[in-house]
Amino acid sequence: MKLPEAFLERIRSEGRWSQEAFVHAHNQPATAALRLHPIKFRKFSIDYDVRPVPWCPWGRMVYPRPLFAGHPAFHAGGFYVQEPSSMFLWYVLEALFPEKTGKAPRVVVDLCAAPGGKTTLVASWKRSQDLLVAHEAQADRAGALKENVLRWGQSGVMVTGGSTRSWQTFPDFADVVIADVPCSGEGLFRKDPTYVKTWKPWLSRQCVAVQKSILQDAEILLKPGGFLIYSTCTYHPDENLRQVASLVARGWRCVALPIPEDWCITVLEEGHAFGWQFLPHINPGEGFFISVLQKMETGPSFAKRSANHDATRRDWKGQECQPPQSPDLSFLPQGYTGWVFGNQYAAVWTEHLPWIMKLAASLKVHLPGLPVYEWKGNTWHWHPAAAHASDWDLPLPDLKLDREEALKYLTCQTLPYDLKETTRVCWGELPLGLAKGFGKRPFVNLYPPGWRLRKMPVAGQI
Numbered sequence: 001m002k003l004p005e006a007f008l009e010r011i012r013s014e015g016r017w018s019q020e021a022f023v024h025a026h027n028q029p030a031t032a033a034l035r036l037h038p039i040k041f042r043k044f045s046i047d048y049d050v051r052p053v054p055w056c057p058w059g060r061m062v063y064p065r066p067l068f069a070g071h072p073a074f075h076a077g078g079f080y081v082q083e084p085s086s087m088f089l090w091y092v093l094e095a096l097f098p099e100k101t102g103k104a105p106r107v108v109v110d111l112c113a114a115p116g117g118k119t120t121l122v123a124s125w126k127r128s129q130d131l132l133v134a135h136e137a138q139a140d141r142a143g144a145l146k147e148n149v150l151r152w153g154q155s156g157v158m159v160t161g162g163s164t165r166s167w168q169t170f171p172d173f174a175d176v177v178i179a180d181v182p183c184s185g186e187g188l189f190r191k192d193p194t195y196v197k198t199w200k201p202w203l204s205r206q207c208v209a210v211q212k213s214i215l216q217d218a219e220i221l222l223k224p225g226g227f228l229i230y231s232t233c234t235y236h237p238d239e240n241l242r243q244v245a246s247l248v249a250r251g252w253r254c255v256a257l258p259i260p261e262d263w264c265i266t267v268l269e270e271g272h273a274f275g276w277q278f279l280p281h282i283n284p285g286e287g288f289f290i291s292v293l294q295k296m297e298t299g300p301s302f303a304k305r306s307a308n309h310d311a312t313r314r315d316w317k318g319q320e321c322q323p324p325q326s327p328d329l330s331f332l333p334q335g336y337t338g339w340v341f342g343n344q345y346a347a348v349w350t351e352h353l354p355w356i357m358k359l360a361a362s363l364k365v366h367l368p369g370l371p372v373y374e375w376k377g378n379t380w381h382w383h384p385a386a387a388h389a390s391d392w393d394l395p396l397p398d399l400k401l402d403r404e405e406a407l408k409y410l411t412c413q414t415l416p417y418d419l420k421e422t423t424r425v426c427w428g429e430l431p432l433g434l435a436k437g438f439g440k441r442p443f444v445n446l447y448p449p450g451w452r453l454r455k456m457p458v459a460g461q462i
Contacts, residue, residue, distance in 0.1 A: 001026045001193065004196065010236075021282075024281065025279075026190045030191045030286060031061055031083075032063070032064070033059060033081070033082060033083060034068065035053075035059050036059075037058075037153075040077060040430060044076075044429070048060075048063075048066055049062065049063045053087050054263055055087060056087035056121075059084060060079075068081050069457065070407070072410065072430070073427070073430060075151070076388065076427065076430050083191075084283075084285035086117055086118065086285070088276070089121055089122070090125060093125050103129070108133070108175065108176040109133045109178070110134045110180075111167070111179045111221075112135075113134035113145050114138065114144055114145040115145055115148060116145045116147075116148030118180055119149060123149070128391070129349060129351060133159075134149060137162065137164050145366075146159050147451060150367070150385040152388070153389045155369060155370050156348075156349050156352065157367070157370075158352075159365070164213070164217040165213075167220065167363075168220045169362045173222075175222075176228075176229065177226070179228060179231070181207075181214050181232055183234040185234060187278075187286050187287020187289075188233050211232075215247065226295050232289045233288055235289070241268050241270050241274075251297055254275075268289075275291030276289070276290050277289050327372070327373045329347065331392060335351075336350065337349075344383060345383075346367070346368050346371045347369055347372050352369075356368050356369070382394070384433060384448050387424050387425070387434050397423050399419070399424070399435065400429075401427055401432075409432060410432065411452055411455065412445050412447055413445065414445060419435060419437035419444075422434060423435050423436060432447070433446060
């Protein structure tokens, strides 16, 4: 791979690491990795050659890179394909919050969430009483985020959209803000050569302006004492350490973490600002920068500003709505309730309702929680994504398929089974989706067409 000469000249002038080893690494294959679902992983096996990711207990590096889409568990939310370096977020969260027993719920906002790698990681890490809001400003990326959240199937996750400026309406709201901001993408040169072709020396200046705007919104959104986890997939100091330094200059505190020496993660420092840089010639994965900061100043709390907020139940358009009839939610664990969202009935943690109602009044909501039912033909039907829920079991019969049948189901084919009722379709013990018999059609495949596997994989590719 030929890297841009202007980029190499800047790396050479900075002198932070060996350019020869750095360039050599870009001529080696990118590291493939996946992160297992902490509940669903018990229901399937992966026939790959894997090695653990040191900083994430659910991370596995895979050799050689397989066709992940050829594995039924990929479509069932059994694992998520993610860079090993990006999984460092798990270690950061564990270090910031070592105690798992506290009862007070936390609010975590993933401010640049698509396509969903960090969102699904946080969904696996958080406690059931914590609310995770996955926000994506770019409308063309929000669909992938919603799909991945639904596949992952863990509760307590809300998906929102629109400009990040909308969050200025919610000062001192979040305990943790994750800002994996848009960047110049230099850390992805090896993984996706498109970034090499589109890279320009001035690109970083554009990204810095966007990042500063997002950080201003994050500063308002975060509670005093809360944590900002800032990250990029680039090497440019203006987008990385200097953005951190600008926050430190405004009174923020960089948070040190105990990093094992044998992980060989490069520490970058500038005054009281510091962060960690992952490098492809030293660490598994692609280029990645991350820093943790704590907001120190005090200010008015979100709760005080919102004390008189109207708590009437509303849908995403802000209209009062009452369900025509309440469907059965008796199978949900204690602590959950239903929330009407357009033509859907979502399961949400009861303690989250005040937050969800306040957010729905000002933000574009794509998902308030996991949808369980949808209203069609004057009655409630199971929502196709309900089969992916991992925090409860559906009161439905199971149809267990072998691998070839599972892949046919995922391509939305009809299978030779005579179903009498709505049925959960599984690959072994792992739920894939729903199907039902209807009239003279003994098997109606309810797998969402937009999610379907486009073609059956060739055996040698899997």
